[in-house]
Amino acid sequence: MGRWIGQITRFFRPRSLRLQLLSRSLVILSGLLVLIGIFQYIIMSHFLYQNTATNIRNQIRSAPPHAWDQLLGSVQPGNPARPGQGQTPQVQSSDGQGTSPGSSMPPQGNRGPGNGRGPGAGQAGDPFFTFDISSIAFVDTGGTFTTMHGTAPRLAENDYQAALTTRLGSGSYIIARDSTGKNQLLVLQPVSTFGGGTIGVLQIGTSVSALQRVLVQQLLIFVFLALIALIIGLFTFLPILRRTLVPLSRMVDTVSRINAGNLNERIAASHEQLEIELLSSSFNDMLDRLEVSFEAEREAKEKMRQFVADASHELRTPLTSIHGFLEVLLRGAATKPYQLEKALRSMHGESERIIKLVSDLLLLAQLDKQPNMALTKDRLDVVITEMQPQLRILAADRHVDFSLATAVEVKFDKDKIKQVVLNLFQNAVQHTDPLSGKITVQLAQDETYIRLMVSDNGPGIPLAEQAKVFERFYRLDASRSRSHGGAGLGLAITKSIVEGHNGTIACTSGPTGGAKFIVLLPRAQGGN
Structure with a gap:
């Protein structure tokens, strides 16, 4: 049933x-x-x-x-x-008006006997x-x-x-x-x-x-x-x-061929029926978004894999060094004051590297999740002027020039902008000669933007590498000693801070060497 x-x-x-x-x-x-x-x-x-x-x-x-x-x-x-x-x-x-019953149709002879159908039925007369x-x-x-x-x-x-x-x-x-x-x-x-x-x-x-x-x-x-x-x-x-319904059947066949590894397939968008054409267009738009999402996911996974590998590599080096010094101390060097002090100083330096690396990673994670910028209107030229003694100490014997416009007001987080200036200056110090190096810090403004530029006379940056310098753990000279080259997180942090201020950062390099890092920040429009 x-x-x-x-x-x-x-x-x-x-x-x-x-x-x-x-x-x-x-x-x-x-x-x-x-x-x-x-x-x-x-x-x-x-x-x-x-x-x-x-x-x-x-x-x-x-x-x-x-x-x-x-x-x-x-x-x-x-x-x-x-x-x-x-x-x-x-x-x-x-x-x-009255009419005689027979006025319009007079009798026409005998039409036969009555048949029971009319008034004359059964009587002498005509059935009419x-x-x-x-x-x-x-x-x-x-x-x-x-x-x-x-x-x-x-x-x-x-x-x-x-x-x-x-x-x-x-x-x-x-x-x-x-x-x-x-x-x-x-x-x-x-x-x-x-x-x-x-x-x-x-x-x-x-x-x-x-x-x-x-x-x-x-x-x-x-x-x-x-x-x-x-x-x-x-x-x-x-x-x-x-x-x-043939176009719908073709759409079904096309969609059945599409998978995560084949997102470049598209449905024919030209049809005789407007509704099916709109459906095809919607499917193609959805496939475009899926393709972009899958590509972004692949890039994110690749960046995460590279990030984990680089972070592990950066952490492994100081940990291995600390482990080696501990083994030396356990073998008897702890009883020798000279070797003990040397080992402790080396372990202290490596632990500082680990602390700085972990701090930078935490800062990047915070900036990626939700930049916490306390933006207030202030004079950027005054902030950089206050940093001049510290920057000259970092430059050592290098020649440093400051060209700062006055009364440059912008909304910024004072601590974060100091970190931007310090990171860019340290990057210039690392890539210039200790004796003949020359570093210039310029601050200018126009009707729309505030421009902060840090330039040097170092070896420069190849054109193919200029788009990668802001990536995490990226270093131009991979063989350079990490004691001088850092972990490759400074410029990545700088880029995140600048974008948190609704600004942009870019780098250029001339054919004869030298590098320029240019930061553009929007001008303050009044208020705090």
């Missing part, structure tokens, strides 16, 4: 987009056809009833005179309009109705209801009064149920004499079942044609739908 339910559910709720579009389109089309059928049935039934009522009235007015003489005379034997007394009854038309008459009744002005043929339903008195006093349209009718339970379409027609006196209302009824059979027949024809249209639409829509 559950399996059958599942199959029925899959039939009405398919997972395939093609089948979903097809089934839902057919459901919508079927619903529209049902609505059209309902409206058609309502409109056709009303039209058929009106047409039948109009036809009855036309045939009433076209009836032979002798039929109405016999009919109306038999129901009102004492009426002055009775035939033979010179006043012939007439049936009022829809415009209120071309449709089946279910009932004929006459209601006089006094309200007397007389059935003359069949089973005639009696209506409310106000219906007959309305027929006497109101000009009825040719298509007006009333649906009523007779005593046998069958519905009849009733037409009420006033009857009067040529003298203008109304003598009553003629009520003629025909069976509704015959009309309903016509309606059902038309409805069945419509249903049959609708089913044919649905079948034709099904077989026509399937190939069109299949062709329409």
Whole structure:
């Protein structure tokens, strides 16, 4: 039982987009056809009833005179309009004017005996109705209801009064149920004499079942044609739908070929359908972002691997040195004052290197995570002037020039900017000759930026290496002694600090040597 339910559910709720579009389109089309059928049935039934009522009235007015003489005379034997007394009854038309029953259609000879379908049924006369008459009744002005043929339903008195006093349209009718339970379409027609006196209302009824059979027949024809249209639409829509969804199938094939190692694949962006084109464009944008993210992740992993390797290498060297001195001391050097002091001084220097390296690494980690810059408006020229004695001591016998513009105000963290100046100056000291070296510190400003430049006359930096000098643990001369070259973190820290001040840093080198490090900081715009 559950399996059958599942199959029925899959039939009405398919997972395939093609089948979903097809089934839902057919459901919508079927619903529209049902609505059209309902409206058609309502409109056709009303039209058929009106047409039948109009036809009855036309045939009433076209009836032979002798039929109405016999009919109306038999129901009102004492009426002055009775035939033979010179006043012939007439049936009022829809415009209120009276017409003689035989005025528009005079007798045309003997048309055959009565067949039970009209007023002359079973009597000498002509059958003049071309449709089946279910009932004929006459209601006089006094309200007397007389059935003359069949089973005639009696209506409310106000219906007959309305027929006497109101000009009825040719298509007006009333649906009523007779005593046998069958519905009849009733037409009420006033009857009067040529003298203008109304003598009553003629009520003629025909069976509704015959009309309903016509309606059902038309409805069945419509249903049959609708089913044919649905079948034709099904077989026509399937190939069109299949062709329409071809771009989606191609997109599925393309996406299935894409993986983490093949992100350069792209989906064709030009399609006939705007929605599929937008979907393709969105997929391609997503793939571009994924490719950038994967590339950034690979670079980050490579940098992390290189960082761990460099940090391990930098830490291993002083630790190995300390370990070696401890072994020397354990072998007996501790009893010799000269060797003991030498070993302790060496271990002290190595421990200072470790402390500085760890401090720099912690500082870089803090700057990467969330730079904590206490930016306040101050004069940068005053700060550098205060650092001059310290910088000259670091330069030793090197020649140092200071060219500082005055009143240079900028928002900066005083301690961090001092570290930037000190790192750049130390880098210049390490790459210049102790005796012939020349270092210049310049501070200038324009309308937008503050420019701090530290230049030297050292060997310079090759063009291919200029973009790498700010990387962590990077050194131009890998074979240079670490006691002079440092760990390669100073410029990386400097770059992080400058970017934390919304500034930039760059380095240049001339063809004959020398290096320039230029820091650009935005000028203060007032306030603190």
